[in-house]
Amino acid sequence: MTLKLFAMAASFRLASFNKKLLTVAVGMARAAGAEVDHADFREFEMPLYDADLQASSGLPKGALELIRRTEAVDGLLIASPEYNYSLPGTLKNAIDWVSRSRPMPTRGKSAFLMAASNGRYGGIRGLWQLRIPLEGIGILVYPDMFALSEAGAAFAEDGSLKDPLVTERLQKMMEGYLRAARALSQQGP
Amino acid sequence: MTLKLFAMAASFRLASFNKKLLTVAVGMARAAGAEVDHADFREFEMPLYDADLQASSGLPKGALELIRRTEAVDGLLIASPEYNYSLPGTLKNAIDWVSRSRPMPTRGKSAFLMAASNGRYGGIRGLWQLRIPLEGIGILVYPDMFALSEAGAAFAEDGSLKDPLVTERLQKMMEGYLRAARALSQQGP
Amino acid sequence: MTLKLFAMAASFRLASFNKKLLTVAVGMARAAGAEVDHADFREFEMPLYDADLQASSGLPKGALELIRRTEAVDGLLIASPEYNYSLPGTLKNAIDWVSRSRPMPTRGKSAFLMAASNGRYGGIRGLWQLRIPLEGIGILVYPDMFALSEAGAAFAEDGSLKDPLVTERLQKMMEGYLRAARALSQQGP
Amino acid sequence: MTLKLFAMAASFRLASFNKKLLTVAVGMARAAGAEVDHADFREFEMPLYDADLQASSGLPKGALELIRRTEAVDGLLIASPEYNYSLPGTLKNAIDWVSRSRPMPTRGKSAFLMAASNGRYGGIRGLWQLRIPLEGIGILVYPDMFALSEAGAAFAEDGSLKDPLVTERLQKMMEGYLRAARALSQQGP
Numbered sequence: 001m002t003l004k005l006f007a008m009a010a011s012f013r014l015a016s017f018n019k020k021l022l023t024v025a026v027g028m029a030r031a032a033g034a035e036v037d038h039a040d041f042r043e044f045e046m047p048l049y050d051a052d053l054q055a056s057s058g059l060p061k062g063a064l065e066l067i068r069r070t071e072a073v074d075g076l077l078i079a080s081p082e083y084n085y086s087l088p089g090t091l092k093n094a095i096d097w098v099s100r101s102r103p104m105p106t107r108g109k110s111a112f113l114m115a116a117s118n119g120r121y122g123g124i125r126g127l128w129q130l131r132i133p134l135e136g137i138g139i140l141v142y143p144d145m146f147a148l149s150e151a152g153a154a155f156a157e158d159g160s161l162k163d164p165l166v167t168e169r170l171q172k173m174m175e176g177y178l179r180a181a182r183a184l185s186q187q188g189p
Numbered sequence: 190m191t192l193k194l195f196a197m198a199a200s201f202r203l204a205s206f207n208k209k210l211l212t213v214a215v216g217m218a219r220a221a222g223a224e225v226d227h228a229d230f231r232e233f234e235m236p237l238y239d240a241d242l243q244a245s246s247g248l249p250k251g252a253l254e255l256i257r258r259t260e261a262v263d264g265l266l267i268a269s270p271e272y273n274y275s276l277p278g279t280l281k282n283a284i285d286w287v288s289r290s291r292p293m294p295t296r297g298k299s300a301f302l303m304a305a306s307n308g309r310y311g312g313i314r315g316l317w318q319l320r321i322p323l324e325g326i327g328i329l330v331y332p333d334m335f336a337l338s339e340a341g342a343a344f345a346e347d348g349s350l351k352d353p354l355v356t357e358r359l360q361k362m363m364e365g366y367l368r369a370a371r372a373l374s375q376q377g378p
Numbered sequence: 379m380t381l382k383l384f385a386m387a388a389s390f391r392l393a394s395f396n397k398k399l400l401t402v403a404v405g406m407a408r409a410a411g412a413e414v415d416h417a418d419f420r421e422f423e424m425p426l427y428d429a430d431l432q433a434s435s436g437l438p439k440g441a442l443e444l445i446r447r448t449e450a451v452d453g454l455l456i457a458s459p460e461y462n463y464s465l466p467g468t469l470k471n472a473i474d475w476v477s478r479s480r481p482m483p484t485r486g487k488s489a490f491l492m493a494a495s496n497g498r499y500g501g502i503r504g505l506w507q508l509r510i511p512l513e514g515i516g517i518l519v520y521p522d523m524f525a526l527s528e529a530g531a532a533f534a535e536d537g538s539l540k541d542p543l544v545t546e547r548l549q550k551m552m553e554g555y556l557r558a559a560r561a562l563s564q565q566g567p
Numbered sequence: 568m569t570l571k572l573f574a575m576a577a578s579f580r581l582a583s584f585n586k587k588l589l590t591v592a593v594g595m596a597r598a599a600g601a602e603v604d605h606a607d608f609r610e611f612e613m614p615l616y617d618a619d620l621q622a623s624s625g626l627p628k629g630a631l632e633l634i635r636r637t638e639a640v641d642g643l644l645i646a647s648p649e650y651n652y653s654l655p656g657t658l659k660n661a662i663d664w665v666s667r668s669r670p671m672p673t674r675g676k677s678a679f680l681m682a683a684s685n686g687r688y689g690g691i692r693g694l695w696q697l698r699i700p701l702e703g704i705g706i707l708v709y710p711d712m713f714a715l716s717e718a719g720a721a722f723a724e725d726g727s728l729k730d731p732l733v734t735e736r737l738q739k740m741m742e743g744y745l746r747a748a749r750a751l752s753q754q755g756p
Contacts, residue, residue, distance in 0.1 A: 011240075012237070012238075012239040012240070012241060012242075013239070013240045013241050014241060048201070048237070048278070048279045048282065049201075049272070049277065049278055049279055050201040050202070050279075051200075051201070051202045052201060052202050052203060053201075083238070083281075083284075083285045083288070083322075084281075084284055084285060084288050084321075084322035084325040084326055085321050085322055085324075085325035085695070086276075086281065086318070086321050086322045086325070087275075087281070088238065088281070088282075088285060089237070089238055089278050089279070089280070089281030089282030089283070089284065089285045090237045090238055090239075090278070090282060090285075091278070092272075092273075092275065092276070092277070092278030092281050092282075093237065093277075093278030093279060093281075093282060094278070095272075095273055095278065096272045096273060096277060096278045096279075099272070099273050120687060120688075120716065121687075121688060121691070124688070124692070125691070125692060125695065128510065128652070128692065128695075129275070129318060129321060131509075131513075132273075132274050132275050132318060132506065133272075133273035133274055133275045134521075135274075135509075135519075135521040136273040136274040136275070136521070137273055138521050138522065139521060140518060140520070140521055140558065141513075141521070142518070143512075143513040143514070143516050143517060143518055143519070144516065149687065179565045180518065180562060180565060182565070183561045183562050183564060183565040184558060184561050184562065186561060187557045187558060187560070187561040274506070297743075309498060309499075309527065310498075310499060310502070313499070313503070314502070314503060314506065317463070317503065317506075317699065320698075320702075321695065323710075324698075324708075324710040325710070327710050327711065328710060329707060329709070329710055329747065330702075330710070331707070332701075332702040332703070332705050332706060332707055332708070333705065338498065368754045369707065369751060369754060371754070372750045372751050372753060372754040373747060373750050373751065375750060376746045376747060376749070376750040389618075390615070390616075390617040390618070390619060390620075391617070391618045391619050392619060426579070426615070426656070426657045426660065427579075427650070427655065427656055427657055428579040428580070428657075429578075429579070429580045430579060430580050430581060431579075461616070461659075461662075461663045461666070461700075462659075462662055462663060462666050462699075462700035462703040462704055463699050463700055463702075463703040464654075464659065464696070464699050464700045464703070465653075465659070466616065466659070466660075466663060467615070467616055467656050467657070467658070467659030467660030467661070467662065467663045468615045468616055468617075468656070468660060468663075469656070470650075470651075470653065470654070470655070470656030470659050470660075471615065471655075471656030471657060471659075471660060472656070473650075473651055473656065474650045474651060474655060474656045474657075477650070477651050507653070507696060507699060510651075510652050510653050510696060511650075511651035511652055511653045513652075514651040514652040514653070515651055
């Protein structure tokens with residue numbers, strides 16, 4: 001059975017390093033036989049979470065679309081910038097809306113997390129904070145995470161990663177994740 | 190010198206438990222001689238953070254107003270719900286916008302954190318995640334934090350906390366924080 | 379194939395609530411067909427971690443034994459008290475020793491985490507901190523975690539949990555974990 | 568009044584980078600007029616925490632000595648390695664013993680945290696985990712933290728930091744911390 005993945009970078013920037021990194025990862029997943037829904041964060045426009053708004057109008061269209069797309073897959077590839085040593089408010093806001101759906105659409109899915117930044121740390125601290133709400137909504141987050149530092153100089157013109165050692169590190173992590181995701185997607189009832 | 194505080198509950202709900210809890214804390218701070226700017230989160234309307242939007246249009250009005258109001262004080266009283274074991278995306282989004290201002294308007298301020306929820310844990314796990322971005326933007330977050338569990342049954346009709354032991358626990362923490370905040374507000378150059 | 383688990387409570391106390399809770403969980407896992415190595419933390423006596431000691435004498439006997447026993451299984455059941463809002467230093471010390479072994483004996487294993495305490499929070503905050511080093515050494519930690527609050531009154535004389543709803547909650551989590559652990563233990567190469 | 572500090576590197580290694588970094592920081596603090604008790608972690612030998620041992624024999628000598636020394640100061644300078652993305656078990660073990668003393672000897676103290684490692688991240692992830700138990704035992708942990716990456720090449724033969732920009736960054740943080748620590752040490756009752 002084909003492994004189905006949903007891939008999204010949690011950035012609205014057109015020139016986002018996280019989008020570039022995600023594109024590389026999506027290529028690797030497809031080359032390994034996975035079917036990937038490569039989404040853009042802008043497809044899921046939604047307001048700031050407001051419990052009163054939810055009570056009066058239900059979940060917004062963007063959240064419903066994000067729920068529909070994640071329900072359709074086995075696992076998630078998420079590339080996320082780090083803002084203030086934590087995950088972006090924008091991504092947390094999307095998680096907060098999605099988590100209000102019942103049954104929880106994310107339970108039993110797996111996820112692989114990546115980050116890219118132009119700094120020394122590559123956004124790794126943000127990913128450790130991102131794990132928490134994802135695990136809170138029932139997602140099995142793969143232990144290894146990929147952080148790309150000095151991202152401004154990391155990509156070739158064709159979008160690939162210039163450094164073959166960095167490419168290999170990502171490739172190995174992706175292989176490990178894809179193995180785990182495939183196994184988890186075939187859990188018994 | 191009078192200690193100046195900014196107080197806000199990170200909830201848009203009209204009937205928010207966190208707003209109620211904050212009101213009790215604001216009363217205590219005022220009774221102890223502090224001057225409190227008791228704000229409503231809705232006063233600071235802002236879009237989801239978008240670096241391209243910032244580049245083209247600067248900081249949004251709501252963020253600028255929040256920056257102005259926090260710059261004017263020595264410390265912050267924040268009551269925040271917990272969403273998915275972490276801080277609300279809405280509050281993180283506000284932090285992400287504010288953190289883009291230079292010089293960082295929050296550096297050297299202190300903060301006291303509270304949470305209320307109708308569950309057993311009172312939102313304490315979210316506060317531990319909230320500390321991180323606040324400390325990341327240079328705020329001295331007071332070590333003790335107040336979590337009010339079973340908040341649905343905790344308030345009397347006049348808005349006070351029914352249980353005198355809970356009131357006393359909050360009062361003692363507030364006194365400790367106000368002492369530290371006063372001392373910190375008188376730091377030498 | 380039979381699922382093999384290693385189970386340990388991270389407490390030296392004879393009357394440890396975590397030991398009692400672990401015993402209940404081990405019973406459930408065995409009833410579901412798993413083969414469980416039910417260990418006692420005292421079996422793995424080791425000194426405080428010291429890189430110079432490691433350089434001169436290698437890994438201590440207790441660490442080597444813990445490595446051998448975890449290498450032999452597919453997954454781990456860990457019950458851990460919370461000390462100072464984090465994992466016990468004793469357990470972290472064991473992780474620090476074990477993590478020095480090459481190849482990393484824990485990579486690709488799964489784990490289910492539990493905690494018991496006599497307080498309101500049941501040790502859940504410590505488990506969130508425990509996840510971090512476990513994931514750091516390559517363990518797929520199951521997202522749901524079980525926290526038993528007011529543990530002093532929770533157990534019947536025969537060691538079972540008095541409250542059938544609490545038993546059922548643990549049973550459901552264990553079933554979910556065992557399904558995931560079985561799937562992960564059958565990953566392809 | 569002279570500010571009194573206790574300084575310790577949480578490493579037993581003779582050639583510890585954290586000890587070297589701490590020595591630089593202690594020099595800066597003394598130059599700024601603070602009185603510093605520069606301790607060695609080995610002075611506080613203690614067993615792995617065991618509640619039964621505590622019940623039968625009380626706190627061990629090493630813990631009592633650490634308590635006595637921290638009680639005597641206004642603030643702490645701690646340099647700590649990162650093990651497995653968290654604080655060392657050895658340091659957590661010391662915190663666990665100290666936290667059993669009543670009244671809590673650490674309440675109302677301040678702390679400044681540093682880390683050094685030979686890797687890219689400088690141990691910063693461990694410091695974020697170290698904050699949690701320190702704040703849990705009532706310590707006001709200064710928001711800025713200093714992480715020294717590539718520490719193997721960072722020190723000159725006389726023990727100073729080779730890079731003047733790195734020295735300046737540490738100097739500025741220390742000044743900020745010392746100002747806050749002085750203010751906090753003069754809190755009213």
